[in-house]
Amino acid sequence: MAKFSEQLQSFCDLALRLAELHDVDAVLFVFERPTDWKQLQKAVSKSNVVIAGDTEEVVAGAADEGFDTIVLNMPADAPTYERLTQALLEGVAEEFFPEGASVVAAYSGFEAGPIDSVSLIKLDEHLGRLTVRDLRQLKTKVPVETIKLVVDLAVEIGREGREGKPVGSLFVVGDHRKCMEFARPMGFDPVKGYTRQERRLTDAKVREGVKEIAQMDGAFVVAADGTVVASAQHLAAPNTPDLTLSKGLGARHWAAAQVTKATGAIAVAVSESNGTVRVFQDGEVKLRIEPFRRAMKWKSFDTDGPT
Numbered sequence: 001m002a003k004f005s006e007q008l009q010s011f012c013d014l015a016l017r018l019a020e021l022h023d024v025d026a027v028l029f030v031f032e033r034p035t036d037w038k039q040l041q042k043a044v045s046k047s048n049v050v051i052a053g054d055t056e057e058v059v060a061g062a063a064d065e066g067f068d069t070i071v072l073n074m075p076a077d078a079p080t081y082e083r084l085t086q087a088l089l090e091g092v093a094e095e096f097f098p099e100g101a102s103v104v105a106a107y108s109g110f111e112a113g114p115i116d117s118v119s120l121i122k123l124d125e126h127l128g129r130l131t132v133r134d135l136r137q138l139k140t141k142v143p144v145e146t147i148k149l150v151v152d153l154a155v156e157i158g159r160e161g162r163e164g165k166p167v168g169s170l171f172v173v174g175d176h177r178k179c180m181e182f183a184r185p186m187g188f189d190p191v192k193g194y195t196r197q198e199r200r201l202t203d204a205k206v207r208e209g210v211k212e213i214a215q216m217d218g219a220f221v222v223a224a225d226g227t228v229v230a231s232a233q234h235l236a237a238p239n240t241p242d243l244t245l246s247k248g249l250g251a252r253h254w255a256a257a258q259v260t261k262a263t264g265a266i267a268v269a270v271s272e273s274n275g276t277v278r279v280f281q282d283g284e285v286k287l288r289i290e291p292f293r294r295a296m297k298w299k300s301f302d303t304d305g306p307t
């Protein structure tokens with residue numbers, strides 16, 4: 001049984017005191033190793049506490065004690081700031097924290113392992129709002145779960161790149177038959193020949209495979225149920241005069257605008273130059289997500305504007 005240390009007890013006390021003083025909405029603990037969840041539940045009593053951990057193993061058992069949990073799945077050497085940001089983002093996405101919440105976070109900020117730091121964070125200042133509600137606003141037949149899967153994947157591609165190099169990418173999601181009418185292979189399609197089961201984005205292994213392929217030229221076509229229909233596709237939907245895109249966005253983003261104008265699909269584009277993810281619908285950018293280290297922000301409308 002993982003130990004509940006005296007240090008952890010004092011940080012619980014400290015976090016709760018700060019939470020009460022500032023009337024915050026939730027307390028977030030970011031753990032690098034498991035603890036005695038029962039003991040923690042006793043220590044925090046009725047407060048709204050969310051537990052984030054690096055892996056499933058770290059948070060195993062926490063949900064049984066009534067905690068909301070988040071698994072970060074980030075590289076082991078990810079900086080504290082990024083881990084904390086990711087935990088906050090996930091917390092907002094899962095709706096564990098209300099919009100514009102203030103949160104007290106307890107985490108290991110100085111040395112790996114024990115919790116040694118407490119921060120008071122106002123979410124609107126730290127990051128914009130990423131909410132499932134934002135995705136729902138897209139008013140599309142594509143299930144929000146599928147869009148969320150693709151957006152999360154796109155954000156990871158934009159943030160991580162591949163082998164240290166930035167990677168751009170394009171996904172079109174939903175209305176895949178119509179999308180395929182505008183698609184032609186740009187070369188070898190690595191997903192061809194695999195069964196549907198082997199192409200489901202709900203499978204973490206498939207998502208890893210997609211990240212590998214993302215560095216190739218062309219777009220992924222994804223069905224509404226999250227199956228990758230084709231990859232490395234050149235998309236050429238007709239241009240319409242009412243389409244506008246901000247300066248600096250090139251062929252990839254135009255393809256996203258055009259295909260979403262011509263079909264009922266949502267497109268998710270990752271820009272190679274800075275990792276920004278844009279969600280297109282009906283020929284327009286509807287959401288923009290900035291990558292880490294550039295004030296991670298979800299915006300519910302396009303601030304680019306036509307030029």
Ligand SMILES: Nc1ncnc2c1ncn2[C@@H]1O[C@H](COP(=O)(O)OP(=O)(O)OP(=O)(O)O)[C@@H](O)[C@H]1O
Nearest residue numbers: 168217218219234235249250251252253255271272
């Ligand atoms: N019509 C298209 N369909 C699918 N993929 C495309 C299309 N046009 C361009 N791409 C992909 O986008 C890549 C980048 O093109 P370009 O630099 O013009 O796009 P961009 O919109 O400026 O994107 P980025 O910000 O990533 O540079 C191309 O190498 C290609 O892989």
